[in-house]
Structures are given as C-alpha cells and as structure tokens.
Amino acid sequence: MFAIKLLHFIKGYVCFEGYSQNPHIFINSCLKTGLNLWNLKCDKDYICACVSVSHYKFLRDIVRKSNTNLKIKSRHGLPFYLQILKKRKGITVGIILFFLIINFLSHFIWNVDIKIDGNVETDIAAIETSLNELGVKNGAYMKDIDVQMAEKELMLKQDDVAWVSINLTGSVAEVEISIKTEPPKSQTDTTPCNLVASEPGQIVKSEVIAGQKEFTLLEPVEKGQILVNGIVQNEEGEILHKHSAGKVFALVRKNIDIETAMKDIEINLKDENISKKKLDIFNIVFPLTVRPSPKGNYESTIAKHSLILLGRKLPISITNEVFVKKEEKILELDKAQAQKKVRNLLEEKINSEKDTKIISSEENFEYLDNKIILHANVLLEKNIALESPLAVEIP
Amino acid sequence: MSKKLKRLPYSKIASRGIRSLNKLANLPPGTLYNAPRFEINGNTEIIAESCKSILEYSENIVQIDTNDLIVTFYGTDLKIQHIKTDSLIIKGRISSMEFHTK
Numbered sequence: 001m002f003a004i005k006l007l008h009f010i011k012g013y014v015c016f017e018g019y020s021q022n023p024h025i026f027i028n029s030c031l032k033t034g035l036n037l038w039n040l041k042c043d044k045d046y047i048c049a050c051v052s053v054s055h056y057k058f059l060r061d062i063v064r065k066s067n068t069n070l071k072i073k074s075r076h077g078l079p080f081y082l083q084i085l086k087k088r089k090g091i092t093v094g095i096i097l098f099f100l101i102i103n104f105l106s107h108f109i110w111n112v113d114i115k116i117d118g119n120v121e122t123d124i125a126a127i128e129t130s131l132n133e134l135g136v137k138n139g140a141y142m143k144d145i146d147v148q149m150a151e152k153e154l155m156l157k158q159d160d161v162a163w164v165s166i167n168l169t170g171s172v173a174e175v176e177i178s179i180k181t182e183p184p185k186s187q188t189d190t191t192p193c194n195l196v197a198s199e200p201g202q203i204v205k206s207e208v209i210a211g212q213k214e215f216t217l218l219e220p221v222e223k224g225q226i227l228v229n230g231i232v233q234n235e236e237g238e239i240l241h242k243h244s245a246g247k248v249f250a251l252v253r254k255n256i257d258i259e260t261a262m263k264d265i266e267i268n269l270k271d272e273n274i275s276k277k278k279l280d281i282f283n284i285v286f287p288l289t290v291r292p293s294p295k296g297n298y299e300s301t302i303a304k305h306s307l308i309l310l311g312r313k314l315p316i317s318i319t320n321e322v323f324v325k326k327e328e329k330i331l332e333l334d335k336a337q338a339q340k341k342v343r344n345l346l347e348e349k350i351n352s353e354k355d356t357k358i359i360s361s362e363e364n365f366e367y368l369d370n371k372i373i374l375h376a377n378v379l380l381e382k383n384i385a386l387e388s389p390l391a392v393e394i395p
Numbered sequence: 396m397s398k399k400l401k402r403l404p405y406s407k408i409a410s411r412g413i414r415s416l417n418k419l420a421n422l423p424p425g426t427l428y429n430a431p432r433f434e435i436n437g438n439t440e441i442i443a444e445s446c447k448s449i450l451e452y453s454e455n456i457v458q459i460d461t462n463d464l465i466v467t468f469y470g471t472d473l474k475i476q477h478i479k480t481d482s483l484i485i486k487g488r489i490s491s492m493e494f495h496t497k
Contacts, residue, residue: 027478028448034480041474042452 012053012077019045020068029062053079108282109140110171110315117178122160127177130157136166136173138315139282145173172312191389192241195228197221198386201250211244221250221384230390241390247355248385258345259373262338263330269299270325278319280304288318298323335372339365342374355383431461438489441468444482449475457485467493 020026023042030037035058040049047068051059063070085092112131116122131137134150134157147166154164163178195211202220206213211228215221228244277288301324306317333341343363350358361378417424424430434442443459443466450465451458452475458467473487 024449024452027452027475031446031448031478031480031483035478037478038476039474040476040478043454 008050008052009077012075012079013050014053014056014075015039015048015050015073016056016059016070017046017048017073018063018068018070020047020066021045022066023047023068026062026066026068029065030059033058033062035059035062048073053077105282106171107142108171108315109136109138109142109145109168109173110282111313112136112138112173112175113313114175114177117176118181122177122179127154127158127161127175130154131175133157136175137283138280139284142168190243192230193243193387193389194226194230195244195246195248195385196388197223197225197227197248197250198384199223199250199252199382201252201382201384203227203248203250204381206246206248208244208246208248210242210246215248226388227385244387246385247383249355249381250384251359252380252382252384254378254380256346256349256376256378257373258342258349258376259371260338260342260345262333262367262370262372264333264337264341266329266331268327268329270327272325274298274323276321276323278321280315280317280319282315293321294323294325297326297328299326300324335365335367338372339374342372346374346376346378350378350380353382357381431464431466433466433492435489438470439486440476441485441489442482443485446481446483449483454487459483463497465495465497467495469493 023045026047027037027040027042035051035055037049037051041047059070062068112128114124114127114131116124131150131154134153135145136150145168147168151164151166154166155161160180161177162180165176167174167176195208200221200223203215203217205217206215206227208228211230212232214226214229221227227248228246230242230244232240232242234240274291274294275289276291276293279286279288300321302319302321304317304319307314342365346361347358350356357380359379359381361376364375364377366373366375430445432444434444436442443461445461446459447462448460449457450460451467454473455471456467456469457473457475458465468485468489469491470487470489473485473489475483476486477484
C-alpha cells in the first residue's frame with residue numbers, strides 16, 4: 001500500500017468532486033477509457049474521486065458526455081511541489097549544491113576512530129600524532145593515503161604497537177591497534193651467585209629464598225661480607241653452584257646533608273582570564289577571537305569540543321584556550337618552615353630508595369646566606385643484599 | 396410447418412465454440428476466453444476483473460456487468476476503492492453476492 005501511495009505521490013494526483021446528471025455514465029466512461037480512479041464515492045448525483053495528473057485531461061470529454069460539473073478539491077504530489085520550486089530557483093540550486101558538496105566531502109576523512117585491543121594503557125596522543133604525520137587525519141583526501149604503507153610506518157614509529165589495521169569505511173578511518181605485552185621477567189635466573197653486603201650494618205631480619213645463610217640475626221656485617229653462599233653441599237656430599245636469592249635487612253647508619261634555600265615561590269592564579277576560540281573544519285583553523293595571545297606569566301589550558309551527530313564525531317570542532325594570569329610571590333620562610341621543607345626533602349630522598357625506611361634521625365641545622373643545611377645522622381633499615389656472581393672454573 | 400431455426404448472432408456462436416474448445420482441451424476455465432475473476436479477501440475486499448461496466452453503485456449495492464454475467468454485491472459501507480481499465484476493487488462489509496446470466 002505504501003508503494004502505491006508513493007507512486008501516486010511521485011506521479012502527482014488531484015482529488016475532484018462534482019454533481020452529475022448521469023453518474024453511472026461518468027463512471028462507466030472512465031472505466032472504458034481506461035482511467036485510473038480511486039477513493040471513488042458516489043451518492044445519488046454526487047461524485048468524488050482521485051485521479052492521476054496525466055489522466056485528468058481525459059476527463060474533459062467524459063464530463064461533457066455525462067453532463068457533470070467537476071471541481072478540483074485538492075492537488076497532491078511531486079509535480080506540484082516542483083512547480084513551486086520553479087519560481088524559487090535558489091532552493092533548487094541549494095538542493096543541488098547540497099548533494100554535490102556532500103558527495104565531494106565524502107572523499108575526505110571526517111573522523112579518525114582509534115580502537116585499542118585489550119586492557120593495556122598506552123599513549124593515544126602519541127599514536128594520533130604519528131597518524132597525523134602519516135597523513136591519516138581529519139580532512140585528509142582518502143585516495144592520497146597508502147593504507148598498507150601507513151600501517152607499516154606506524155608499527156615502526158610506535159615501538160609498543162604489535163599489530164595495526166587501518167580501514168577507510170565511508171568517511172571514517174577506523175584504526176585498530178594491538179599493543180605489545182611484555183612477557184613477565186623470568187625469575188629462574190640460574191647464574192650462580194652469592195649475596196654480599198652492600199653496606200656495613202647490623203642484620204635485623206632476612207628472607208632467604210635460595211643459597212646457604214652465612215649470618216645470624218643481630219650480627220654486625222662489613223661491606224662485601226658474604227651473607228648468602230651460592231656454593232652449597234647437598235646430602236650426598238655433592239657441591240652445587242646455586243643462584244642465591246633473597247633479602248637481608250640491616251640497620252645502617254648514614255650521614256646525609258641536604259641544602260635548600262630559605263625561600264619559597266608561591267604561585268597564585270588570578271580570577272581574570274582570557275579565552276581564545278578557534279573553529280576547526282576539516283583541519284582548517286578559523287580563529288573566532290581576534291585578540292592576540294597574552295604575553296607574560298600566564299597558564300593556559302586547552303579544551304577541544306567536537307560536534308557529535310547521531311553518535312558520530314564530525315570533523316568540526318571548537319578549541320577553547322583559556323589563559324589564566326599567574327602571580328609568583330616569593331615567600332621568605334622562617335626557621336620552622338625552612339626546617340619542615342628540608343625534612344620533607346630528606347624523606348623524599350630516602351623513600352626513593354627501594355626497601356629502605358628511616359628508623360630514627362639526629363638532625364642538625366645550619367643557616368648560611370639565606371640557605372638552610374640539614375646535617376642528618378639517620379638510622380635506616382634497608383636491604384643490603386647484593387648479588388655477586390661466582391667465578392666458576394669450567395673444566 | 397417446420398420451425399425455422401433461430402440463428403444465433405456470430406459473436407455468440409464464436410464464444411460458445413471457444414468455450415467448447417477450452418473444455419475439450421481440459422484447460423482451466425477462462426484460459427482461452429475472458430472469464431470474470433473475483434478475488435475475495437475475507438468479507439471486506441473484492442477484486443473483480445473483466446468488468447465491462449458498473450450498473451449500480453450505492454453504499455449497500457454494487458452491480459457490475461462482466462462478459463457473461465451480471466454480478467451484484469450486497470453489504471454495508473460499500474465503496475469502490477479503485478477503478479482500472481477492466482478491474483475494480485470494492486471495499487466494505489460484504490454480506491452476499493449474486494450471479495445472473497445474461
């Protein structure tokens with residue numbers, strides 16, 4: 001039914017009504033002439049029906065023969081709309097231009113859709129930059145892109161990419177990437193070695209996994225002393241060379257000097273900010289703000305908003321760059337504040353070392369030329385076990 | 396006195412001859428000649444083919460003339476939905492159909 005209605009609309013039809021002295025003659029004449037009538041209503045002398053535009057002219061003779069007065073009730077269909085458009089050429093030109101422009105723009109990439117396989121963290125911005133350099137970007141002409149070459153070049157540029165596929169579907173470049181996953185490091189290193197002390201200290205605890213323990217708890221050890229022996233004798237008296245593994249924690253005393261200025265720079269962001277907007281269409285940038293970028297101490301943040309239509313990103317975006325004025329204030333620290341600052345630096349330094357923690361520290365502050373120096377005698381609990389390969393003679 | 400045989404008109408002789416030939420050849424009726432065809436969908440729609448003219452048309456009666464038969468449809472809210480060269484579509488609540496030979 002829809003197809004018939006669509007056909008009628010495309011061909012155009014008129015609905016007419018009228019009064020006839022001989023309605024049956026009218027209807028039968030239409031039948032004999034081969035006219036296509038529908039929605040026919042006939043009540044005594046009243047007739048109402050619809051006929052296609054091309055058949056309407058044949059009604060003239062029939063109307064004369066049957067003494068009928070016909071009047072057009074309504075006109076429907078494409079031919080009548082086109083009649084209106086003939087008077088308004090601008091609309092026709094606009095419609096034609098619209099389709100031509102859409103066809104032309106469909107040869108360019110509207111959106112680059114990057115999908116990464118798996119649950120691996122990676123730098124998408126770096127991948128986007130590499131794709132831009134290879135020509136796979138918004139606004140690129142699709143026929144200029146050598147997809148296979150781009151895939152190979154991307155794998156060479158990005159070390160962490162294991163596999164890449166670029167598909168140009170419609171106006172979207174779909175990039176699917178698989179990231180390399182590093183295999184876990186083998187823990188079964190079989191190189192025979194001892195564990196020796198990296199620093200002198202007093203052993204407080206240990207976790208020996210392999211090798212023969214050569215120490216007791218609370219024993220003081222010297223630097224280089226063997227803590228875990230890699231040369232082991234088994235029950236049958238055989239001598240084996242093992243890869244010693246484990247951790248040996250000892251109390252180590254150290255002198256650490258940390259120096260810092262008695263000033264601090266406080267950065268205040270002021271309320272006044274300047275924003276600059278840009279319109280990006282197919283990678284062509286149109287500035288929306290004439291004002292130049294402010295000079296001076298400003299912090300800028302950039303936010304890009306792309307237009308989305310029916311869940312798809314369009315190659316039209318607005319970039320808003322906001323400049324906020326920074327005011328740097330130099331604060332003179334008093335003694336307590338300077339001491340706190342230098343203590344924090346000491347803690348950061350200790351925490352940066354693996355398996356180390358501060359047990360106690362004796363602090364001595366020295367003040368020189370707007371500087372504060374912390375002479376700290378710290379007692380640390382740290383892992384002093386260091387792998388030392390055995391020198392094995394090969395017979 | 397011998398009765399004079401009434402001569403049938405040539406068209407009637409020809410049509411009878413074609414029908415006999417159709418029957419002899421065991422073909423479905425209407426293959427060699429234009430028999431009226433009716434397609435009935437429930438009691439709401441009838442598609443009638445080989446319709447020569449409409450004799451009567453109102454809300455309760457639609458009478459059509461086919462080649463050999465006069466067919467009358469009775470019902471309520473009857474409407475000729477569509478008319479084409481020799482076919483028409485009747486819609487409405489059809490209660491009965493009658494066939495009269497000419």
